[in-house]
Amino acid sequence: xxxxxxxxxxxxxxxxxxxxxxxxxxxxxxxxxxxxxxxxxxxxxxxxxxxxxxxxxxxxxxxxxxxxxxxxxxxxxxxxxxxxxxxxxxxxxxxxxxxxxxxxxxxxxxxxxxxxxxxxxxxxxxxxxxxxxxxxxxxxxxxxxxxxxxxxxxxxxxxxxxxxxxxxxxxxxxxxxxxxxxxxxxxxxxxxxxxxxxxxxxxxxxxxxxxxxxxxxxxxxxxxxxxxxxxxxxxxxxxxxxxxxxxxxxxxxxxxxxxxxxxxxxxxxxxxxxxxxxxxxxxxxxxxxxxxxxxxxxxxxxxxxxxxxxxxxxxxxxxxxxxxxxxxxxxxxxxxxxxxxxxxxxxxxxxxxxxxxxxxxxxxxxxxxxxxxxxxxxxxxxxxxxxxx
Amino acid sequence: xxxxxxxxxxxxxxxxxxxxxxxxxxxxxxxxxxxxxxxxxxxxxxxxxxxxxxxxxxxxxxxxxxxxxxxxxxxxxxxxxxxxxxxxxxxxxxxxxxxxxxxxxxxxxxxxxxxxxxxxxxxxxxxxxxxxxxxxxxxxxxxxxxxxxxxxxxxxxxxxxxxxxxxxxxxxxxxxxxxxxxxxxxxxxxxxxxxxxxxxxxxxxxxxxxxxxxxxxxxxxxxxxxxxxxxxxxxxxxxxx
Numbered sequence: 001x002x003x004x005x006x007x008x009x010x011x012x013x014x015x016x017x018x019x020x021x022x023x024x025x026x027x028x029x030x031x032x033x034x035x036x037x038x039x040x041x042x043x044x045x046x047x048x049x050x051x052x053x054x055x056x057x058x059x060x061x062x063x064x065x066x067x068x069x070x071x072x073x074x075x076x077x078x079x080x081x082x083x084x085x086x087x088x089x090x091x092x093x094x095x096x097x098x099x100x101x102x103x104x105x106x107x108x109x110x111x112x113x114x115x116x117x118x119x120x121x122x123x124x125x126x127x128x129x130x131x132x133x134x135x136x137x138x139x140x141x142x143x144x145x146x147x148x149x150x151x152x153x154x155x156x157x158x159x160x161x162x163x164x165x166x167x168x169x170x171x172x173x174x175x176x177x178x179x180x181x182x183x184x185x186x187x188x189x190x191x192x193x194x195x196x197x198x199x200x201x202x203x204x205x206x207x208x209x210x211x212x213x214x215x216x217x218x219x220x221x222x223x224x225x226x227x228x229x230x231x232x233x234x235x236x237x238x239x240x241x242x243x244x245x246x247x248x249x250x251x252x253x254x255x256x257x258x259x260x261x262x263x264x265x266x267x268x269x270x271x272x273x274x275x276x277x278x279x280x281x282x283x284x285x286x287x288x289x290x291x292x293x294x295x296x297x298x299x300x301x302x303x304x305x306x307x308x309x310x311x312x313x314x315x316x317x318x319x320x321x322x323x324x325x326x327x328x329x330x331x332x333x334x335x336x337x338x339x340x341x342x343x344x345x346x347x348x349x350x351x352x353x354x355x356x357x358x359x360x361x362x363x364x365x366x367x368x369x370x371x372x373x374x375x376x377x378x379x380x381x382x383x384x385x386x387x388x389x
Numbered sequence: 390x391x392x393x394x395x396x397x398x399x400x401x402x403x404x405x406x407x408x409x410x411x412x413x414x415x416x417x418x419x420x421x422x423x424x425x426x427x428x429x430x431x432x433x434x435x436x437x438x439x440x441x442x443x444x445x446x447x448x449x450x451x452x453x454x455x456x457x458x459x460x461x462x463x464x465x466x467x468x469x470x471x472x473x474x475x476x477x478x479x480x481x482x483x484x485x486x487x488x489x490x491x492x493x494x495x496x497x498x499x500x501x502x503x504x505x506x507x508x509x510x511x512x513x514x515x516x517x518x519x520x521x522x523x524x525x526x527x528x529x530x531x532x533x534x535x536x537x538x539x540x541x542x543x544x545x546x547x548x549x550x551x552x553x554x555x556x557x558x559x560x561x562x563x564x565x566x567x568x569x570x571x572x573x574x575x576x577x578x579x580x581x582x583x584x585x586x587x588x589x590x591x592x593x594x595x596x597x598x599x600x601x602x603x604x605x606x607x608x609x610x611x612x613x614x615x616x617x618x619x620x621x622x623x624x625x626x627x628x629x630x
């Protein structure tokens with residue numbers, strides 16, 4: 001710190017910016033706008049990808065088995081249930097839960113229209129979700145023809161939750177079979193599913209009589225606390241035949257997100273939106289810095305005539321860019337937080353400021369300002385101290 | 390009225406001359422457009438000497454000044470400043486040399502975004518191995534010397550023409566130059582202020598043993614020179630004071 005004060009110079013870059021408040025405001029408005037645009041687009045993109053795995057995250061599992069033919073939550077293929085039982089052979093495996101997973105047609109009890117809903121079938125005694133409030137509710141599923149309905153399903157499925165809370169008996173039809181709502185759970189919608197319901201394996205087989213016996217779509221495996229999931233995945237892959245894919249829970253989440261990222265244009269659209277913000281920001285910052293350098297050209301030439309080195313003056317432009325990046329980022333960050341809150345409240349999308357996105361946007365703004373400073377510098381090379389006499 | 394220039398006998402401090410020019414010629418443009426602006430110019434300026442350079446506009450005065458100020462590449466002839474040959478000197482060498490030369494321009498050329506004190510400190514900042522506080526103190530000292538101690542924190546915008554030129558003088562001297570080049574420093578000033586500014590400049594330069602080469606059209610300040618030189622069509626002549 002002492003050295004800093006010793007070597008301190010006049011903060012030329014800062015003063016050049018601050019003493020021209022209008023230009024500074026235009027620059028900051030432009031950078032903030034670009035930053036907000038990037039925050040929003042990337043936020044939406046990540047939020048949508050995040051929303052595609054709402055249910056996946058809830059599973060009480062360290063390792064997940066799926067069929068290699070499954071491509072995403074909307075097209076899960078079956079595999080033999082005994083593969084899951086085989087997995088019990090590993091000493092570190094603590095427990096397993098076979099899960100049936102399919103999209104079924106739910107009839108809206110009010111309008112009688114049908115819509116596809118994600119149905120999960122499991123043994124009511126088995127742990128399914130990490131949420132401990134589920135298991136008491138699951139007891140109601142031991143009775144045949146009962147389902148637990150996700151209260152956060154879209155309203156198109158009918159006012160099931162409201163009716164249930166009013167104490168009414170809510171009955172509907174799934175695939176032509178009569179079911180009764182035995183309780184409410186709170187999961188949330190995702191890309192693939194507008195609503196969710198849980199039922200017992202027995203009821204599930206009733207609803208889908210064509211399911212081959214002993215076939216499941218998802219197998220949950222819980223490991224002992226001290227076991228390493230990566231190692232266990234390796235050992236299970238060696239142990240089990242090719243007709244199952246062994247994933248960690250994170251791998252299962254990635255598998256689903258990857259489908260939406262690569263198989264749809266959502267990622268592209270929002271990334272393009274963010275890129276637009278970046279380009280707009282570049283143009284504004286470049287304009288501001290270029291005209292700033294042009295306006296100060298005689299002053300830069302004077303400094304060169306006094307004996308300042310060109311590199312010192314280039315440093316002034318770089319510092320101006322850096323300061324613009326910093327000052328422009330802060331309001332963008334604050335506005336981003338506010339807008340995320342707004343989006344969360346209105347769309348239920350899980351959009352939040354996370355560190356990596358905050359860093360990404362800052363990096364983009366920094367690149368934007370540095371690239372503009374680099375281009376504006378070319379003007380400085382025109383400063384000829386011999387011309388100012 | 391004019392006679393060819395002979396080397397000056399002026400030498401108040403002795404030693405080698407600050408500026409030593411021998412047979413300096415300079416051209417602008419290329420090929421058919423080529424036009425000679427300086428013809429076989431020879432000039433010596435001794436340490437502490439104040440030389441005024443007059444002549445009609447377009448005769449090459451400013452070109453000579455920019456060449457001595459190491460702002461242009463020397464084309465032909467010998468030009469030594471502080472004993473350093475400038476013919477063939479590279480960018481870096483010229484930039485380092487410029488640090489030892491103070492320059493005062495027609496316009497004040499102050500940095501608009503800096504206060505008077507900060508402008509002067511831009512000059513003091515060129516000095517090596519001095520702490521911020523020292524450089525700042527020197528800047529204030531120089532402003533006091535030019536009589537602007539009450540205007541330290543004003544922006545150039547809020548200063549009068551004479552005050553701005555005084556800040557420019559303080560800035561040039563703050564870098565502790567051994568040679569001061571001034572191009573019509575009184576051009577934008579009224580006659581009284583102009584004379585005051587040049588008197589101040591001469592006094593302060595004397596105190597620093599700093600040589601001065603000043604281009605001027607202003608007849609009222611000619612008596613302040615140790616020596617007058619006149620330029621016509623790219624040639625130098627000694628002029629009667």
